[in-house]
Amino acid sequence: MAEEMAQAQPRLTAPRSVRCIVKLGGAAITNKGELESINEENLRSACAQLRHAMSESDGDGAMEKVLGMDWSRKPGDPVDPAVDAEWIAGIARLGLDTNFVVVHGAGSFGHFQASRSGVHKGGLHSTLVKAGFVATRISVTSLNQEIVRALAREGIPSVGMSPFACGWSTQQRKLASANASQIFQSLHAGFVPVLHGDAVLDELLDCTILSGDVIIRHLAQLLSPKYVVFLTDVHGVYDRPPTDSNAVLLREIEVDDIGGWSIVKPALLQGNTKGVEISVAAHDTTGGMETKILEAAVIARLGIDVYITKAGTEHSLRALKGDVSTDSEDWLGTIIRSSK
Numbered sequence: 001m002a003e004e005m006a007q008a009q010p011r012l013t014a015p016r017s018v019r020c021i022v023k024l025g026g027a028a029i030t031n032k033g034e035l036e037s038i039n040e041e042n043l044r045s046a047c048a049q050l051r052h053a054m055s056e057s058d059g060d061g062a063m064e065k066v067l068g069m070d071w072s073r074k075p076g077d078p079v080d081p082a083v084d085a086e087w088i089a090g091i092a093r094l095g096l097d098t099n100f101v102v103v104h105g106a107g108s109f110g111h112f113q114a115s116r117s118g119v120h121k122g123g124l125h126s127t128l129v130k131a132g133f134v135a136t137r138i139s140v141t142s143l144n145q146e147i148v149r150a151l152a153r154e155g156i157p158s159v160g161m162s163p164f165a166c167g168w169s170t171q172q173r174k175l176a177s178a179n180a181s182q183i184f185q186s187l188h189a190g191f192v193p194v195l196h197g198d199a200v201l202d203e204l205l206d207c208t209i210l211s212g213d214v215i216i217r218h219l220a221q222l223l224s225p226k227y228v229v230f231l232t233d234v235h236g237v238y239d240r241p242p243t244d245s246n247a248v249l250l251r252e253i254e255v256d257d258i259g260g261w262s263i264v265k266p267a268l269l270q271g272n273t274k275g276v277e278i279s280v281a282a283h284d285t286t287g288g289m290e291t292k293i294l295e296a297a298v299i300a301r302l303g304i305d306v307y308i309t310k311a312g313t314e315h316s317l318r319a320l321k322g323d324v325s326t327d328s329e330d331w332l333g334t335i336i337r338s339s340k
C-alpha cells in the first residue's frame, strides 16, 4: 500500500537541464486584427524552426522524412491518415533535443472574449464574466490544440497543458499557485510541454487572465533554462511604438541587481532616461509589450539571456538555436541580459 502511495505522488525533482523556453507570441502566430484567425505561415515557420533548433544532426537539421505525430483526421481528409507503422517502428530515436518548453499567447483568440466580458478584472458573480471565462477558455484551448498539432506535424513530441486545468491560480493577478510537477514529468519523459496564456481563478478577484509572459517568467525561475526567446510580430523592443517611423530598435538592454535597466546598444540611446514608450491594443487584457519587458527583466536578473525578435525570420531561427551574442552585429532583435 505504502509503495502504491509513493508511486502515486508526483515526482517533484527538477528535469534535465532545459535548453530554451520559447514564447510563440499571439501577435505572430495569429492575425491579431481578425477574430480567431491563425497566421498559418508564421505558425508553420515557427514550428519548422523549432524542429531545426532541436535537431541533433550536424546538417541543416532537416530529416529526410519527418515523423508526423498528428494522426487525427481533419475535415476534408478523404481517408484515415496514412501512418507508416513499420517505418516508425524502425526508427531507433527521434534525434531531437526535446528539452524545450513552449508557451504561446492568445493573439486574436481569447483577448477579445476576455476584454468584452471583463474576465481580467474579476467578479465571477456576474453572468457576463462567467460566460466570458468559459468563452475565453474555449478560444485559447482551441488555439493550443492547433499549435500542438502544428508542432506534432513537424515531428515534435508536444503535449498541450492548460494552466487552469493544472490548478494554477493567482492572487490579485500575481501567481499564487503554479504546481509544475506535470511539466517536470513531461520533460523527463521526453515531451515538449506547450502551455498558454489562460483564464484562471484568482483568490481575491475570483478570476483573471494569466499572460503567457508571466508563465514564462515563472517557468524560467523554476527551470533555469540556458536562454529564453520571445517571438512576436516586430523585431524587438523599440524606443517608441514601431508604427512610428522614427522608432529605434533597442539591440541590447542590461538589467542590474535591483531590476533597473539601461540601454547598452545602440550607443546613441545610452543614458536615455525617458524610458521606452509603449502602446497597447485596446482589446489586449494583459499589457502587451510592457508586460513582456517587465517579465524579461526579471528573467535576465537570474542570469538568463532573453532574446526578443520577429517570428519567421533568420533572426528567430538563430535565437531558437541560442546562436546570438552581444557581438552579433548582424542579428536583428533585442537582447536583455544581466549587467553582472
Ligand SMILES: Nc1ncnc2c1ncn2[C@@H]1O[C@H](COP(=O)(O)OP(=O)(O)OP(=O)(O)O)[C@@H](O)[C@H]1O
Pocket (backbone or CB within 6 Å): 024, 025, 026, 027, 028, 104, 105, 106, 107, 108, 212, 231, 232, 233, 234, 236, 237, 238, 239, 240, 241, 242, 243, 276, 277, 278, 279, 280, 286, 287, 288, 289, 292
Ligand atoms: N516600444 C515598443 N516596442 C516594440 N513593440 C511595441 C512597442 N510599443 C508597442 N508595441 C507593440 O507590441 C506588439 C507586441 O506585443 P504583444 O504583447 O502584442 O505581442 P505577443 O506576445 O506576440 O502577443 P500576445 O500578447 O497576444 O501573445 C507589437 O505588435 C508592437 O506593435
Ligand SMILES: C=C(C)CCOP(=O)(O)O
Pocket (backbone or CB within 6 Å): 026, 104, 105, 106, 107, 109, 110, 111, 114, 136, 140, 196, 197, 198, 199, 209, 210, 211, 212, 213, 285, 286
Ligand atoms: C487572453 C488570454 C486568455 C491569454 C493571454 O495571454 P497572452 O497573450 O500571452 O498575454
